Amino acid sequence: MKTTKMILGLALAFTIWSCSKEDGENSTLSEAKINAKIDAIADDVSDIVEKEYYEAANLAGRNAQTQELALPDCVTVTVTGDLSSWTRTLVFANCTMPNGNVLDGTIIISGSTDFDAPTQTINYSFVNFHHNNILVEGNRSMVRTLQSTAALATIHPVANVAFDMQLTFPNGNTYHRVGNRVREMIAGFNTPLLWLDNVFSITGSWTTTFPSGTRTSTITTPLVAEATCPYLVSGVITVVGPNNTATLDYGNGDCDNQATLTVNGTTTTIFLGN
Template sequence: MKTKILYLSLLLTLAVGCNKDDDNNNDSSTTSEEIASAAKIDNISDDVLQIVQSESDESQSGKTTETTESFLSDCVTTTTQQTGNAIVRTLDFGTANCALFNGNLIRGKIILTFNNDFNAATRTISYAFDNFYHNDRHVEGNRTVVKTILANGHPQATIDLNMTVTTPNGGVYLRTGQRVREFTEGYNTPNILIDNVFSVTGSWTTTLPSGNVQTATITSAVIAKWNCIHIVSGAIDFTRNGNVAILDYGSGTCDDNATITINGTIHQVHL
């Protein structure tokens, strides 16, 4: 999903007239390289959320040290320590890149802290990074996920997006904001992924190495299906230097068609 947002960001850079090529330029324009790197932070957030949610549930409790399979791949070692109700779980991806199911490469550690209140209506999972890299980008920060069950029975996760990401060339990106992901279908079949459907809302701000700021706001819930490589519907407003571009993913069809609206002009795009 985030590969598509990366491609979109490059389109938006051109659409709002950003034509600078120097990453260190302090002008108010935003370079395509900066926007592309900022978009990749979304990829990091999604992968980390999937890991944190899957490794903080009851099915993973009571384990000591083991090689984790399925979602995390067999190159991850999980160590769990429990003191009373408090659980600390360390996910060690090693010092060499480890491929996730979606092909993204990670290394280092994610340390989760939570209680064994698996049946509580609301649960908070805290996690931190220890020399953690995602596709060779260094990720830092202490974050939280608040998991709840809605009145309709859907699991929901509210994700704190605050983190610092340093690229291989030394560019530092600061991300703040919040994303809410509602698990609308497939939550009753945890061992089957293909029927999963998520509805995502939220807004976030990214400060780029140049000091420029890009804001993204989901104005119509973004719908992602596990069995479709494309986002099927939803809309996001991207604001940069006072310019607004509106991305519309469509009305539910699994295809790469989308539109970008700038100054009232609609552009058909393939993501």
């Protein structure tokens, strides 16, 4: 009888452990999808901010970039400023962007009119701004420089983005993210009148507070974003949580909506998108 109880006890313990392990992996999978959505918000906003910086430079008589990826007609842009600074206020009215993401609300972007300065600081904030129905709040800044880096010896644009933002999903869950991303234009910078050939390498790290706890993410293989693709085409993010370490791999350079998530040796394909 004692032996039978011991076997039943071990079986029950194994079942509970297996369910707990499975629940943990499912939770990590869900969190990876949430992280991917937040990353997509960061990339879309960075694209818009850099576009508006180039527009401000063009208005000042600089030969900057012409953006083929133009904003939809449903975006209202108001330009204000003085001799020392510029501000561009963008109001999105449930606008579908070229990559299919839907934006609503206001982004306010500002910077210095000294476009010849070696370093440019661009500030931007959100007013009732939604990305695919996700409310985005907080302030961010982008420091742009022209420099040589380990990623590319040739002088090229580098944007260091610092952020402290809160995101509220349609189900009411909130996520707080603090950190920085360094976004380097590693191709296309020699063709300032052509935006579609631009390629970006992205590094950085950040901490995201989920309802269930805090996760730390580090880009362990630089992410690669191409102007012609709505998804990241390659790179790896390693996410460390209280119970698991996971890796999210965006692939080998193909433009697709798939990434692979590996947790505890188990790899799962996840699909990215709205």
